[in-house]
Amino acid sequence: MPILITFVWIGLGLALQVILFNHLPLFGGVVLSYLYLVLRLPVDWNRNLQILAGFLVGLIVDIFCNTPGLHALACSTTMWMRVPLLHMFIVQDDIKNGCPTYHRLGFSIFSKFLLSMLLLHCVVLFLVESFTLFNFLNLILKIVMSVILSFLVLWVADMANTSK
Amino acid sequence: MLLILRFFTKNGPFFTWLVLAVFSIVLLCQTNPYHRSVWFGSANVVSGGVCSAVDGVTGYFNLRTTNMELMERMAQLEEENLSLRSELQQWLDNDSTSDLRKELPYSFIVAHVVNNTITQSENYLVLNRGEADSVKVGMAVANQRGVVGLVSKVSKHYAQVISVLNPKLQLSVCLQHEQSAGTLIWDGESPMYARLEDLPRNVVYEVGDTVVTSGYGVSFPRGVPVGRISELISSSNNNNFLSFRVELFTHFDRVNDVYIIQNNQPCPF
Numbered sequence: 001m002p003i004l005i006t007f008v009w010i011g012l013g014l015a016l017q018v019i020l021f022n023h024l025p026l027f028g029g030v031v032l033s034y035l036y037l038v039l040r041l042p043v044d045w046n047r048n049l050q051i052l053a054g055f056l057v058g059l060i061v062d063i064f065c066n067t068p069g070l071h072a073l074a075c076s077t078t079m080w081m082r083v084p085l086l087h088m089f090i091v092q093d094d095i096k097n098g099c100p101t102y103h104r105l106g107f108s109i110f111s112k113f114l115l116s117m118l119l120l121h122c123v124v125l126f127l128v129e130s131f132t133l134f135n136f137l138n139l140i141l142k143i144v145m146s147v148i149l150s151f152l153v154l155w156v157a158d159m160a161n162t163s164k
Numbered sequence: 165m166l167l168i169l170r171f172f173t174k175n176g177p178f179f180t181w182l183v184l185a186v187f188s189i190v191l192l193c194q195t196n197p198y199h200r201s202v203w204f205g206s207a208n209v210v211s212g213g214v215c216s217a218v219d220g221v222t223g224y225f226n227l228r229t230t231n232m233e234l235m236e237r238m239a240q241l242e243e244e245n246l247s248l249r250s251e252l253q254q255w256l257d258n259d260s261t262s263d264l265r266k267e268l269p270y271s272f273i274v275a276h277v278v279n280n281t282i283t284q285s286e287n288y289l290v291l292n293r294g295e296a297d298s299v300k301v302g303m304a305v306a307n308q309r310g311v312v313g314l315v316s317k318v319s320k321h322y323a324q325v326i327s328v329l330n331p332k333l334q335l336s337v338c339l340q341h342e343q344s345a346g347t348l349i350w351d352g353e354s355p356m357y358a359r360l361e362d363l364p365r366n367v368v369y370e371v372g373d374t375v376v377t378s379g380y381g382v383s384f385p386r387g388v389p390v391g392r393i394s395e396l397i398s399s400s401n402n403n404n405f406l407s408f409r410v411e412l413f414t415h416f417d418r419v420n421d422v423y424i425i426q427n428n429q430p431c432p433f
Contacts, residue, residue, distance in 0.1 A: 019218050025283040047177040055184045062213050064280060066288040066324070076188065077198030080181040128192070129285055135352070164190075 029145025054079030212322035310413035
C-alpha cells in the first residue's frame with residue numbers, strides 16, 4: 001500500500017507541473033514540481049527501476065511541453081546520480097529503508113542533497129535545451145532561479161507531507 | 165563470458181541510464197517539428213484530453229478581457245464591412261458584367277486554445293480542432309489582435325500550432341506601407357518581443373510603424389497585424405540589411421480563442 005501512496009504523490013507533483021507550473025514563469029525561472037520524485041521514491045529500490053521511473057516521469061512532462069527527450073534525459077540522469085549523491089552526504093546504513101525526507105536527514109544534509117540534485121537537473125535540462133552558451137547570463141539566471149524556487153516548493157511539500 | 169556478464173551486472177544502473185539517455189537523445193534530435201511523431205507531442209488523444217479538461221476550468225478566467233477585445237474587433241470589422249459594401253454597390257451599379265460572386269480566397273475556422281506555453285525556448289499551442297474539422301498542416305493561425313502561429317501537426321480532434329514564440333517559425337513580414345519583406349524570428353528572450361530581420365536598407369521606417377504579414381508565403385494572407393517597431397537593433401555600414409525589435413500585438417500569455425485561416429486558392433506550385 002505505501003508504494004501506491006508514493007505513486008499518488010509523485011503523480012500529484014507531475015500534475016501540478018503540467019497544469020500549473022509550466023504556465024507560470026516566476027522571476028525568470030520555472031518551478032520543477034515533478035522532481036518530488038527525488039524525495040518520494042524509496043532509496044532502497046532497484047536502481048535500474050529508479051532510473052526508469054525518472055525517465056517515464058520526464059517523458060510525461062516532455063509530452064506536455066513538446067520537448068521530446070529533453071526532460072526524460074535530465075530526469076533519468078538525475079535519478080541515476082541520486083543514490084551516489086546521497087551516499088556522499090551520509091553513511092550507507094542510515095538510509096536502508098524509505099525516502100530521503102527532511103525529518104530523517106535533518107536540515108543540513110537534506111538541503112545539501114536536494115540542492116545538489118536540483119542543480120544537476122537544472123544544469124542538464126537548461127544546457128541541453130539551449131545547446132549553446134550564447135545567452136550565458138540568461139541561462140545562469142534561469143538555472144539559479146529554478147533551483148531556488150523548486151527547492152522552496154519541494155521543501156514545503158516534504159514538510160507538509162511527513163509532519164503528520 | 166562470465167566476466168562480461170559480471171561487468172554488466174556490476175554497472176547495471178550505468179547501462180540502464182545509457183540506454184535511456186541514447187533514446188532521449190534520439191528523440192531530441194528529431195529537430196524538425198513537422199516530422200516528429202504526434203505521440204510525443206501535446207496534440208495526442210490523452211494529453212489533448214487532459215489539457216481540454218484543465219482548460220474547462222481555467223478557460224473562464226480571461227473571459228471579460230477577451231469579450232471586450234472581441235467586441236472592439238467586431239465593431240472595427242463591421243465598419244470595414246459597411247464601407248466595402250457601399251463601395252461594392254457602386255462598382256456593381258457601374259458595371260454589371262463583372263463577376264464578383266467568386267469564392268472568397270480565405271475561410272476561417274474558429275478554435276479554442278487548450279494548451280499554450282510561453283516559458284520554453286520553443287513554444288507550441290494546442291487547439292481543439294483537428295482533421296475532423298478539416299484543419300491541415302501549414303494553415304495560418306491568428307487571433308483578434310494578430311498572428312499566433314502555424315499549424316504543425318494535426319491529430320483527429322486536436323492540432324498543434326508552432327507559435328510565433330518559437331525560433332523554428334520564420335514568418336515573411338513587411339512594414340504596412342512598404343512592399344519589401346523581411347523575416348520575423350523570435351530570439352527567445354521575452355514573449356512580448358520578436359526580431360524583424362533582413363529588411364533592405366532602403367526601407368523608409370519610423371519607430372512605431374506597424375508590421376504586418378507580407379502574404380508571400382502560402383499560409384498567411386497579406387496584412388495580418390504582427391506588431392509595431394520598438395527599436396532599431398543594427399544598421400552597421402557593412403551590413404545591407406536592417407533589423408528591428410518588434411513589439412508583438414498578440415499577448416501570448418492570454419491567447420484563448422483563435423481562428424485558423426484556410427487558403428482556398430489552389431497552391432501554384
